[in-house]
Amino acid sequence: MTPDRPKHNLLPELSLRTWLLGSHLLVLLLPLLALVGTGALAMDLRRQTRVDLEHQADVLTVLAAEMLAAAPAESAESAELSELGQRFDPLLIDIGARTLASVRIVNTDAQVVASSAGDQLDEFDMSHDEVVVAALRGRTGVATRDRERSTERQPLSSPSRRARVRLFIAKPIYSSPGSSPGSSPGSAAAEPGEPEIIGAVLLSRTPREELQALYHMSPRLIWGLLFALLTTIALAVFAGRLATRSLESLADAARRITHGSGSEGAKLLRSAGSHVDEVRALATATAAMAEQLQSRVEYINEFAGNVAHEFRTPIATLRGTAELLRDDEDMAPAQRKRFLDNALDELERLERLVDGLLALARAEQPHGGGKVVLADLLAALPERWPEVRVTSPQPSAAVEGSATQLATVLDNLIDNAYAHAGPEVEVEVVGLAPGPEGTGFEVIDNGPGVSAANRTQIFDRFFTTNREQGGTGLGLALVRRIVETHGGTIELDSATGRTCMRVWLPVADD
Template sequence: MSASAPRVRQKWRPRIGLIVASALALVACLPLGSVIFFRIYDHQLVRQTEAELIALSAAVAARISADLTASTPVGLRLGPAVRVGEANADGLAPILPRLDLATDAILPPRPDALPAIGSSPLADLGRRLTPELAAIRAATLAGFRVLDTDGVVVAGAGEVGQSLAHLPEVAGALAGEYRSVLRQRNSKRPIPALDSISRGADIRVFVALPVAVDGRVAAVVYASRTPANALKQLYQERYKVGLALLSVLAATTIIGFVFHRTITRPVRALIARTRAIADGDRAALQPLAHHGTAEFAQLSQSFLDMAASLAARSEYVATFAAHVSHELKSPLTAISGAAELLADDVTDPTMTPAQRATFIAGIQANADRLGALVGRLRDLARAETMPTAGACRPAEVVEALRAERPDVTIEATGDLGNCVAMSAETLALVLGHLVDNAAAAGAGRVATSAVQEGDRLFMVVADDGPGISPANRAKIFDPFFTTRRADGGTGMGLAIARAMVATHRGSLDLVDGGKGASFRIVLPMADAAN
C-alpha cells in the first residue's frame, strides 16, 4: 500500500478574496486617510502662524523700543530683565516657535479685559502707534495690542485703557519672557462641518513679546491671529471632493471586478477541478472556461499535464499488472501441472524415466523463466527510479562493448566523443540490450554513429540483421512482447532500455534504417543538463 500524500500544515491563511477586499478597502479609504495629513498640516500651519507673529511682534517691539529710548515718557517704570531667547554660536538670540498642536492645551477663548485705574505713561505712544497697527492688521489679519508694564492696553483695536494683566501669556511677558498659547477662537461665522475632524480648526494663536529698554521690560506687544485651515478649503470644495470620492469608489469597484475575473474566479475553478479529479472524475480533465491571466493558464495547463500523466501512469500500471499476471500464469500453470503428474506417479508408478525427466526439465525451464521474469521486472523498476547523475563519453562505452562482445563487429563514427548526461554504466546497459538483440537476431555487425545538435546528442544504432517485421514494429517496446519466448526471451529488454533513457530526459525509438533494425537514442549533453 502506497503512502498517503503529505498534508499541508493546517493554520489560518487569508483567502485571496480577503486580501483583494482588504487592498480595495485600503484604496477606498485613502481619501479619508488624508485627514491624518491635514492634522499634521494644521500643526505646521500653527507653527508658521506663530513664527509670523513673532517676526511682526519683534518689528513692532523694535519700533517701540527706539521711540522709548529716544524720548522716555514721564512716569515710565521699567520691569524685570528681558529673557526671550538663548544666544547661539553667532551671538544671536532667536525666538523660535514653541506651540505644539498635539501636546499643548487649547485654552478657552480669551477673557475680556478688566478696568484699569489711572492713565498710562505710554498713552501718547499708543495714540501714535494706533494707525500703524491698524495698517498692519489690514495687511496681515493679525490683531495687535501694546501694553504698558502694568498690563494696560495703550494701543490696538478696542480695549484701550483696560487691563490684560490677568492673562497668563501677558503675565509671562511682563515678567520678561516670551509666551505663546493656543485659545479657542471667538467667531461670529458658522464653523464648517468638516472642521470638527481637526483640532486645529477653531483656534487662535496668541503671542506676548516683551519690549526691552536698557535690557528691562518697558512694554509688551500682544498679537494674535487665526492660523490657516486646510479643512476649511476642503469644505469649500466639498462637492468636488464628493465627486472625487465617487470616482475612487468607481475605480475601486472596477479593480475589484478585474481581480475577481482574473484571480479569484480562476483559483476557485481550479480548486474545484482538482477536487473532482481527485475523486476520480475523468471528465474533469478539461481546460478551464476562463483562466484570467497567462500565469493561471500556464498553471492550469501544467496541472492538466500532470493529471493526464498520472492518469496515463495509472492505466499503464493496470495494463502492466495484467501483462505480468498473464506472463506469470503460464509457467506457474505448467509447473503446477507437471508437479501434479509427478505426485500421481509416486502413488501409481506408470511413468517412464524419460517422461519423468521431461516433466522435471519442464519444471526447471518454467522456474528459470519465472526467475528471468522477476529479474527483468526488478530491472525495469530500477530503470524507472534510477539516479540520473553522472556523465560519460559514448565512444568509451562502445570501446568497452567491443571488448565484451568479440562475436559482434561494433563500429563507431560521428560525435561519440562528446559528453552526455548519463553514466557509463547506464549507457552500457542500454547499448548492451540493443547489441544483444541484434546478435540474437543473427546480426554480425552493429554500426553506432552520433551527431550533436544544440544541447542534444542523436545516436543511431543499426545492425545488419533481418530487421523487424512491419507487424511487430509497433509492439517491440511493449513489456513481455517477444518473438523468442521458446529461447527464454522475456520481452523486457527494450522496455527497460527505453525506461532508462526516459529517466535521463532522453528518448529511444525505432527508425527506418535499411536492411536491419535501426534505433535512435537522443540524450542531453552534460553541459545542458547542468
C-alpha cells in the first residue's frame, strides 16, 4: 500500500537520480545566470567599449594636433582647428565605418568642425553637452546615456550594437602633441611654448548587448558548454548510482524483512560500506533495527512456545476435572472436593503465570530514566525483609533507572533464596561500591547452592525446580530482563553452603 502524499508537499515525487541530475544542471546554469542576471557581463562590455573609445580618442587627439602643427598658416599665427575640418571629415567617416563609433571634433567654442557623419557644421553647437565642456576644460568627459528605443531591433548576428545605452567619451586636443592632458587650457596670456587646448574630440558608441556577446562567443562557447553538460550528466549519474545503490539494497532488504525473511542483516551490513556517510549511517541503523526485529521475532516465538507449554498442563487438568465432574454425577463428595481443590490449585498457578508474564512484559518497556541512589534503595529493604542483613556501599552511587523495578529485582532474588534454601537460611544483601564495572549489589545466602546442571539455565523463562510448591520459573527471568533493560548484568556464583547473585549496573552521569 502506497502512503498518502502530504498535502503540503508541492514538490514532485521523483527518483534521487532525477533530483541529482536536475540539481547538477541547475548548478551548471548558475554561473551563466549570475553573469547575465547580476549585470556583470553588461558592465564588462561597457568597460571594454569605454577603453576602446579612450584609446581611439587618444590617437585622434595626437593626430589632430600633428595635422594642425603641419598645416601651412596663412598668417604669422598658426592655423586654427576650424580650418582643418574638411581635411578631417574623410578620415572620421572612414573611422566611423570601421569601428561603428560616432566621431566629432569641436573647436574651443564647442562648434563641430568635423564629423564621421559628414553633418553640416553650422547645425552642431555642443556647448550644452557636459561631456564636451569637461574636455574643453582639460578633463576627460565620460557619460552613459539611454538610447532611443526603435521598434525594430537588430538581429544578434548584426555588427550593429543592441544595448539600450550609448557611451560618450571626450578628450581635449592640445596645440602640442605629447603635452599632458591634465594641463590647463591656454589663453592669450599664455607663456610662449605652453600647450593650450584648441578643441576636443568626442566619440560615442553603443556597447554590445549580453545576448549579442554570447552569440558571438557561441562557436567556442557551445563546445565548452557541451563538454560541461556531458561532464555534469556523468557526475550526476555517478553520484546517483553511488547514493542509490546502497539505498536500493536497503529497500530490497526491508521488503524481504517485511515478507518474513529475517536473514537480511548481513546484506544490510554490506550496504553500510557505502562511500556516502549518510547512507552508511542509515544502513548501519537499519541493520541494527533488523537484527533487533529478528531477535524480537525469535524471542516472541520462543516465548509463545514456552507459554503454550506452561499453560497446556493446567488447562488440560482443568478440562479433565470439568469433564469428570460433568460425567460422574454420583461422585463421592470427598473425591469431588479433591478434584475441585486440584482445579483451584491449577487456577492459582495460571494466575501466577499471568502475573509473572505481565511483570515480564512491563520489564520490556523503557524504565523512565530517573536516578536511583543505591543506598536509598537498600535502606528500604528492612521494612519488607526485616530478617535480611543489609550492608550499604561506601561510598554510594546513583544509577539510571526505575526504583520500583530495581526493588522488584531485590525482592525476587531474596524470595528465590528463601524458596530454594528454606526458611532457616540466612540472607545478606551487600551494596557494591562504584568501580570499573559500575555499581550494584549482591544477594548472598548460605543455602545448599545451585547444581552445576542448573546454573546455565537458572535465568531462563519457566525454568524452575520448585514447580510442586507453585514456582513459575519467571522470577529470575524477570530479574535478568530488568537488569538488562537497565544496561547491567547479573552473575551467579554458587558453591555448597554459599550462593551469590551479583548485579552490576552502570553508574549514572553527574
